[in-house]
Amino acid sequence: MAPSETLTAERILEATEEVLRRHGPAKATVVDVARALGVSHGSVYRHFRTKAALREAVTKRWLDRTSQELAGIVAEQERDPEQRLRAWLRALFDAKRRKAGHDPELFATYMVLTRESGEAVPEHIADLTSQLTDIVRAGLDAGTFTATDPAVTARAVFQATGRFHDPCYADEWEAPGVEAEYEAVVDLVVRGLRGA
Amino acid sequence: MAPSETLTAERILEATEEVLRRHGPAKATVVDVARALGVSHGSVYRHFRTKAALREAVTKRWLDRTSQELAGIVAEQERDPEQRLRAWLRALFDAKRRKAGHDPELFATYMVLTRESGEAVPEHIADLTSQLTDIVRAGLDAGTFTATDPAVTARAVFQATGRFHDPCYADEWEAPGVEAEYEAVVDLVVRGLRGA
DNA sequence: CAGCTGACAGATATTGAAATCTGTCAGCTG
DNA sequence: CAGCTGACAGATTTCAATATCTGTCAGCTG
Structure with a gap:
């Protein structure tokens, strides 16, 4: 039952998150992860071919948690589409802002990871636009x-609201007036969806 | 008549741009600028209090060139506002993309400068949104x-189209499909401006 | 024999001493 | 005497030696 039960990919991912939280992305090493698990670093390489793959897996897990939070809103058939869209965008903004504000260091860590993770971020964006x-x-x-192609329009909505979910703007999410700016952009976008 | 005529702020700014182009933002020093001008670095400090102030002045000059290009479109009274808006956004995107694509190293230099310049960038953005x-x-x-407050709406338009003028997206401006994405976002925004 | 270890080679990061740069200013020069 | 110079102190950057890390693999262990 102890942590020495069996070495699974899941346990490695958890330990890696912890090591990243403690040491930050620059200093977190595979050796640190192995030490945290009480195994040799060779064992970690049995589950992840490279350090980059391990980091990408951690990133993917982190991004997927947000996607899953939002998936629930898409399914709320009792609300009309405009309300669902507004709720979805709001939930996305709040989720990102909460993560950025609550633990800035960990968020900075994930910003570094997302920069280096080749596939995880495009997949996450594809997920959200879907x-x-x-x-x-x-x-x-x-x-x-009103729209000719829902996929194209969805992408446009996602990009137009980027300022309120793209991590590169994270340090402006706490500035005074952001709420008003968010409302203005969302109103503009929603009106664009309605009118022809 | 020679470059040794008189040492003006303007001549220092030109030399600084040249040094930045050659050496990049990390290695460009005040001593380099002074050497390029054939003066001692103490003379440069007569015109700019600090290295940061010099870099900010260079950045401001660079940003102002874009602002001035666009100001002409605002004044074109013979075109209707929607056409002017589309032309303005297109000119902004093209100008930024041209600069980023034509000389990537110099553009990267200016991206570094804009990050460190405290006032220049906010002023530039204020200029454009105005x-x-x-x-x-x-x-x-x-x-x-249709809009309640033109300033708020203008800011929303600016932010919604950020993906096509904010330098942090520069490396995606040459990707295939960007044109279609640009059209989709601008159409969405313009429709939002029209419809109530 | 499946899974783990630990030594190893090459790549990367750290460190501290030496070199360079920033910003100042007393004095030179035209 | 307005404008420039160049030496200087303290801050920053460079560079090379040293230490650590990544990824592999032959062999150990349960």
């Missing part, structure tokens, strides 16, 4: 939205 | 746009 596409399509079906 | 506000206000007067 969710958005579902909402846009629902709006088209209901007749409340 | 131009946008003029266009939005013209649209309100003409009755083609």
